[in-house]
Amino acid sequence: MADKVTIADVARHAGVSRQTVSNVLNTPEVVREETRRRVLDAVDELGYRVNQAARQMRTGRSRLIATRIEPDHDGINGSVLDRFLHGLTEAAARAGYRVLLYTAEDDAAEIATFEDLLGAYEPDAFVLTGTHHGDIRTSWLLDRGLPVVTFGRPWGVPDAAPHAWVDVDGAAGTAAATRHLLDAGHRRIGFLGWPAGSGVGDDRREGWARTLRAAGVDPAGLDRATSDGVDDGETAARELLASGVRATALVCASDSLALGALHAARSTDTGSGGRAGRPIGVIGFDDTPVAKAVGITSLSQPLAEAAATCVTLLTRLLDGGPRPPGSSGDPHPHVLLQPSLVVRRST
């Protein structure tokens, strides 16, 4: 075991002073080539690693990125953030950072955790997921000039982004889904989503409505809002498939809803519709294992890429130095990634 090799050991081994070793590690360009090599050899040979705690005391930087791990609420959609988390851990490691985990029941609890974490571990940055309208977490961090990148847009914020963010273009996703169904000959394509007010849900609904209109179909009456759950989805889907509306296909805001829609489709007589015998098309969102298992066409989010992009933006932020509290107006980078449609039996 390389038990506590310090900078002093390396210095002795290489025949230089402690400071020179530090220079080699932090500002190599200031050290003569030959000295640098000798020091680096010693580092390798002794298996030296900088001690983060000591470095942190001097520099105030922990090389830690804090992020939340969510409970597996729904079960179906839960896997999305876990995949993001894996990507984040990997990308962070490549950039020389580690991921520190925390849990929180709600925004207020999360802010309390921020305070805790900042006092104790001093993470260099936070990666926030699940942004929403009036998100108090981002404003709390921004007020204190702390580096943040969110996976999710700053919903409901009027103008320029107040912080760096990465997101997946939900509207483009549902638009692609709707187009796919139009191409298959469907016209009365319904939408199964969440109540208005959730940024993500509204965005996904918009992509569907826009595409339907462009195809000359009036989306009015063709959508239903419900809470996210298989049974809720089934109930709502039944309404859309039933007489009156008689949708022949459904674009859904999640795989949970899509699974419910599929259940509804199976128990609904499609023969009474205009297209006798034609199977009802269902498309979900997130391309979860359940969608794959059941054969639901779904929209896949590039989660590894999203995570890697978060880290890229973060390092840019951190290298640019800490930003003062009131520095609004400067352009914060943001990246909108495209989901891709994974076609399966359900369409």
Next chain:
Amino acid sequence: MADKVTIADVARHAGVSRQTVSNVLNTPEVVREETRRRVLDAVDELGYRVNQAARQMRTGRSRLIATRIEPDHDGINGSVLDRFLHGLTEAAARAGYRVLLYTAEDDAAEIATFEDLLGAYEPDAFVLTGTHHGDIRTSWLLDRGLPVVTFGRPWGVPDAAPHAWVDVDGAAGTAAATRHLLDAGHRRIGFLGWPAGSGVGDDRREGWARTLRAAGVDPAGLDRATSDGVDDGETAARELLASGVRATALVCASDSLALGALHAARSTDTGSGGRAGRPIGVIGFDDTPVAKAVGITSLSQPLAEAAATCVTLLTRLLDGGPRPPGSSGDPHPHVLLQPSLVVRRST
């Protein structure tokens, strides 16, 4: 923002010395009641939090628990470890620890990460998942006297456990599953598992075989081994359901296999068997979202409890002081938890 409140600030505010503050925080019993209150009030008022980096430099303890986040290999079973991870994060926080994440492709890479982590962040302990025969990770850590708790037994180790561990009793789970099917009137109950040699897989097979024998049924020829995957499961299941063996029910080592088995069951004519019209019973393992979505009876692991138990064992380990490299023979605590059968349509 509570910007850098140090122990000196608290001391000044409370009218005591820095050391007294430290005593209140670390050895409260040595400080007079009144002084303690005064100090704690000052702590509250100033929003003071001990700085981990500084504390770590003195004590050598980071209050960090390192664990791996796995890539979502299969998609279906992946959610299991993520739920464990959430439980671990929560339990760790309650015990005053934080979870530090890393990824690793294989055991060798994981050990390299250990070295990295130990040099830089000095985690107090490691929680290892996915233990297997001849696991070099545990021995590496144990050789260096580093605290470890594994979620998973030390498979293939002859005698007393070489370290603390928590596991779920897979054999008891498949035994319960088999019993459930026997109670439903099945006799030719097959087992779909993985090739011999994997501790987890063998354990689960054993529970099935044992229970079948106890019921007077010879398990010979009633099991198939395959790699973990839906299609593999379907192929293997077809063999067991087909003429020759004609199993009427299948206990599976995972939900992936169970899903495959269900596919096979649907396309197999059960009428030619002894129990015409009787549906084929399928039971999976892990109670994943997919099992729930598809309606597969499955064995649920108490993951939150497993995680909490890991933390309990860990804190016991850490409070007991670091254990010297050669201290074998002392009893390492271990806990075997029971899975529970979640009955659904598939049985």
Next chain:
DNA sequence: TTGAAAGCGCTAACAC
């Protein structure tokens, strides 16, 4: 280009 000195915030000794 390299070395010497100081100190980040904390706690383990020891003296008061």
Next chain:
DNA sequence: GTGTTAGCGCTTTCAA
């Protein structure tokens, strides 16, 4: 029961 001293390993002045 409380205060003083020292030093964990590192980097950031500043001087050589």
